[in-house]
Amino acid sequence: MLSRFLLYGCTGWVLEVLFTGANAALRRDRSATAQTYLWMHPIYGGTALALEEVSARLKPLPRPVRALAYTALIFGAEYATGWLLKKVLGRCPWDYTPHRWSVHGLIRLDYAPAWYLTALLFEPVRDGLLHVTSDALRHTPEYREAEEAGVVPAGCLPEGEAEQAGVVATRFERAQVVEVSP
Template sequence: MWTRFVIYGLLGWNMEIIFTGFMSGLNGNVRLTAHTYLWMLPIYGLAVFLEPLHNAMRPLHWYLRGMIWVLVIWTVELATGGLIRAIVGTSPWIYKDGWQVAGLIRLDMAPLWFMVGLIFEHIHDRLAGRRVLSFE
């Protein structure tokens, strides 16, 4: 379990670095400056505890699973960001743009979290030794 925790954490970190670098480029930063937070390794690592949920959702259509992942990711984002804020006085991420809730989740990120949830399903399958390549 700890190995998968670290793998999910590192994959999440890398995903976030690529995403923020890409977005900085779209905003005119030719250096493609990217960033993440040390807090994010254990937060993304928490995906290991979502593996049973993925197993339970297997019979569902991929579109419904994606929508469920959006809600789950928002919940984790709100809970972990809120917990960190309560402990240290601020959260690593503070959303000011878009449709944000308490500065901790952005509703307009739903399509991204939809895709991330489905991608992490495939990562889970690979880590568990399953070779599932379709969305069905």
């Protein structure tokens, strides 16, 4: 879970930098100045882990409907974390107060299309990240040692099924804990 949290946080940072840089360029900022906040990493990481849980529960629904639920969760996370940061720091790092569609300066409702697009992309991005990380796991010394010792649990690395790849690291980590425990 920690590795997914870290990957999601970094992915969120990259997306935010691309979004704010593109927005600056559209406003004729020739340097296309982009920004994010250190606080955003844990916010993006935690929100994406929550999205994983919601995704598992909403799997029978069509993807556009799931994306609506994800969008609501994203807005909720942005509002809640902004409110919490405001209480802890005395201000929220992002301040949408001057914008027409802002809610308490913490979220912007006019960002709904951008968040919906992000929500639509969540599952393919998640599946890609999990597939890449499960493939990377095969190349670690720990995995090779476990494989040589014959202690890799059956089905630990699903072949070609990115949707199931999220269980890979968890199963492997649990197998290592069981192996190490007396």
